[in-house]
Amino acid sequence: MPSTSHAPLLVVAAALQDARGRVLMQQRPVGKAHGGLWEFPGGKVEPGETPARALARELREELAIDVAEDDLIPLGFATDDAGERCVILLLFSCRRWSGDPRALDACELYWDLPHDLTHLPMPPLDIPLLAQLIDRHL
């Protein structure tokens, strides 16, 4: 049975959806892991944080928006255990926030309907999560 000496890396991300149903993707900076690829905004859960609290913090840090934890609705997850450390990415849906998202961390932001985002190059776990979003007609 495969095993690892590390605890899984827990990562949270948001499908921010505007009134027209468009979802926000952000492009990771070149030079970072998965540089240049398009991801759902979010990041790592720090020790002592709940997933929703971590995601609200990441959205503030990365996009300068405020989100109430109650407005983060669990949507699905994806895992990758091929590398040295298993990664678990939890995706939340979010339709309400305050502020206009700005790319404080990403190179660029891009809004489009979920089925029109499939052409973007994405990190491995964002691909099945986008598929889950499309399957659920969200």
Ligand SMILES: Nc1nc2c([nH]c(=O)n2[C@@H]2O[C@H](COP(=O)(O)OP(=O)(O)OP(=O)(O)O)[C@@H](O)[C@H]2O)c(=O)[nH]1
């Ligand atoms: N979104 C996404 N992240 C992934 C995937 N696979 C994977 O290892 N990760 C890792 O999950 C972490 C996401 O956290 P992050 O966005 O806060 O990380 P970061 O590279 O900006 O690092 P930093 O916050 O330490 O500067 C990164 O280490 C990223 O490389 C994946 O398929 N999708």
